[in-house]
Amino acid sequence: MKDIPATAAAVLRQWSGGARKRFGQHFLVSDGIIDRIVAAAEISPGDSVLEIGPGPGVLTAALLRAGAVVTAIELDRDCATHVAGLFPQARVVQGDATTLSLADLGVGPGWRCVSNLPYNVGTRILLRLLDQAAPLSRLVLMLQREVAERILAPPGDRKRGSLSVAVQARAQVSRVCRVSPGAFRPPPRVDSAVLLILPRPPAQVPPGLDELLRLSFASPRKTLRNNLRPAWAEDTVPRLLQAGVDPGLRPAMVDLDAWRRLAASWCSTLANRSG
Numbered sequence: 166m167k168d169i170p171a172t173a174a175a176v177l178r179q180w181s182g183g184a185r186k187r188f189g190q191h192f193l194v195s196d197g198i199i200d201r202i203v204a205a206a207e208i209s210p211g212d213s214v215l216e217i218g219p220g221p222g223v224l225t226a227a228l229l230r231a232g233a234v235v236t237a238i239e240l241d242r243d244c245a246t247h248v249a250g251l252f253p254q255a256r257v258v259q260g261d262a263t264t265l266s267l268a269d270l271g272v273g274p275g276w277r278c279v280s281n282l283p284y285n286v287g288t289r290i291l292l293r294l295l296d297q298a299a300p301l302s303r304l305v306l307m308l309q310r311e312v313a314e315r316i317l318a319p320p321g322d323r324k325r326g327s328l329s330v331a332v333q334a335r336a337q338v339s340r341v342c343r344v345s346p347g348a349f350r351p352p353p354r355v356d357s358a359v360l361l362i363l364p365r366p367p368a369q370v371p372p373g374l375d376e377l378l379r380l381s382f383a384s385p386r387k388t389l390r391n392n393l394r395p396a397w398a399e400d401t402v403p404r405l406l407q408a409g410v411d412p413g414l415r416p417a418m419v420d421l422d423a424w425r426r427l428a429a430s431w432c433s434t435l436a437n438r439s440g
Contacts, residue, residue, distance in 0.1 A: 169229050169230050170226050173193065173195065179221075179251060180222075190220055191350070192349060194348060194350050200227070201341055201359065202227075202305055202307070205305045206305045208232060211232060211234060212275075213233070213272075214236070214278070215238070215270075215278040215280070216235055218239060218280055221251075229252060236255070236272070237258065238260055239257060267293075268299070272297070276301045278294055278306065280307070284308070298367070304360075304363075305341065309356075309358075310344075313360055315328050316329060317338055320417070322417065323417070330421065334370050334421060335369075337365070340360060340361075343359075344359060371428030371429060377428050380395075385416060388413050389412055390402060390413065404430045
């Protein structure tokens with residue numbers, strides 16, 4: 166079995182390719198940031214870890230050094246071949262994480278996901294991970310800082326939107342650290358952030374919530390009354406009041422508990438329509 170390189174620089178010295186724009190590749194080179202990511206993952210030897218987008222394997226090496234049993238999904242065929250050859254300890258799957266069946270890969274309860282996600286599909290992958298029938302135990306993900314701030318945004322924050330509520334309904338989320346462009350080669354044009362995401366049991370995600378959020382945030386500067394009137398007509402104000410929500414609030418002002426109450430009302434609407 167090959168020795169695992171001890172630093173990001175040592176891993177990258179074995180990679181002869183460059184970063185490809187069409188895959189949104191920016192390779193992490195900061196050992197300090199890598200250490201913080203792995204520490205947040207709280208890996209014990211033998212833990213199963215899913216890594217999405219390993220690139221040339223910098224984070225993969227750190228996960229293996231921590232004792233993880235790594236399954237890596239990589240869209241770039243050259244990177245996938247390289248990582249598989251460099252780290253025979255890992256299982257490398259060449260494919261698209263937005264479409265691959267994670268259940269078929271055996272990903273499920275007890276697994277962690279530790280990844281530097283491609284910026285162009287980061288939110289799609291995150292929501293897919295959170296919607297697994299058998300949820301993962303812990304996610305430590307790097308995303309574009311702007312996206313991370315939207316995910317973290319509390320009620321009343323101008324950055325709060327449907328993504329904020331959708332993720333917070335599915336998980337407890339906190340920031341591990343911010344990451345400057347200088348931590349990557351080549352450096353991206355934006356800052357990044359690492360989030361710690363602890364999924365909630367699936368039963369805590371109200372059915373119909375995503376459709377309700379789509380309607381409610383259709384015009385974020387409008388009130389809930391005006392956004393939901395096309396769906397609830399003359400019942401709009403009574404339903405909002407019954408859920409304990411001020412009809413004059415903008416959607417960004419509504420907290421998670423109120424969204425859960427509204428989703429229950431919305432589900433009764435869907436049931437009546439289908440009946």
